[in-house]
Amino acid sequence: MEKLVIVGCGKLAGIVADAILNGLLPDYELVGVCSRTLAKAESLADKMCQHGFPCVACDSLESLLALKPKYLVEAASPAAMRELALPALENGTSIVTLSIGALADKAFCQKVKERAKANNARVYIASGATGGFDVLRTASLMGNASARFFNEKGPNALKGTAVYDDTLQTDQRTVFSGTATEAIRMFPTKVNVTVAASLASVGPDNMQVTMQSTPGFKGDTQRVEIRNEQVHAVIDVYSATAEIAGWSVVNTLINITSPIVF
Known part of the structure; x- marks a missing residue:
């Protein structure tokens, strides 16, 4: 059994926990959870314990890593990913992350790569609400590839961002056009999948x-669309809720220990 911990104890973490309880991740034991709100971590840990799966709620990253997990699921935010990535990798703990936006910072991404390699650990990028990373990487390796990403949201999903105003409730509008690097700076929690697709392709x-x-x-x-001289691929995914992101983490964890990898 591989020791697993989770940072961020919202709905997506609950999907991973339920997958363990329902036998979908038999190669893992969830030994600890940590969240910005300790009560959420305690609630998730209690749920696991009530079903016969010992799990502790940790009040700090240090106490979580002291459990010596083999894998850490990050389901919090790009800011949390920036805080935990290097200490976790130094601990020899591999990371499955949804907050890929943190890796748009080239200097930070390079540090992550170096720390992972030095400690025989890895960072696994879950697909979140998109997909097709295999064809994106393949087409980009062929050379001369260009790629673009389109994201459609409702106006309420943009509340609290710099682009929101009340006219969005009645008018359809392009609210951003630029690079993935620029997008993650403007929407730090909204476009992680955009950065993921870019890292799998053209950057x-x-x-x-x-x-x-x-x-x-x-x-x-x-x-997401990628094109080179021989290939034109379009991956189009609609998701009604964010649940697909949680299930993409479950799929990544299955792949890590599976003898056949999709």
């Missing part, structure tokens, strides 16, 4: 991103 500085706000729209549409 955050070269991935062109368009974000559209549509009145009344619920959920997210993520469309």
Whole structure:
């Protein structure tokens, strides 16, 4: 059994925990959880314990890493990923992350690579609400590839960002056009999948991103397109909720220990 811990104890972490309880991740034991709000960590740990799976709620990253986990699931935020990545890798703990936006910072990404290699650990990028990383990487390896990303959201999903105003409730509008690097700076928690797709292909500085706000729209549409002289691929994913991101973590964890990897 591989020791697993989770940082961030919201709905997505709950999906991973339920997958363990339901026998979908038989190669893992969830030994600890940590969250910005300790009560959330305690609630998730109690749920595991009540079902016969010993798990502790930790009040700090240090106490979580002291459990010597083989894998850490990050389901919190890019800011949390920046804080935990280097200490976790130094601990020999591999990371499965949803907050790929943190890796748009080239200097930080390079430090992550070096720390992972030095400690025989890895960072696994979960697909979140998009997909097709295999074809993106393949097409980019062939050379002369260009890529672009389209994201459609409802106006309420943009509240609290620099682009929101009340007219978005009635007018469809392109609210952002630029690179993935620029997008993650403006929307630090909204476009992680954009950065993930860019890292799998042409890089955050070269991935062109368009974000559209549509009145009344619920959920997210993520469309990534890559093209070279021989290949034109379009991956179009609509998700009504964020649950697909949690399940993408479950899929990544299955792949890590599976004899057959998809």
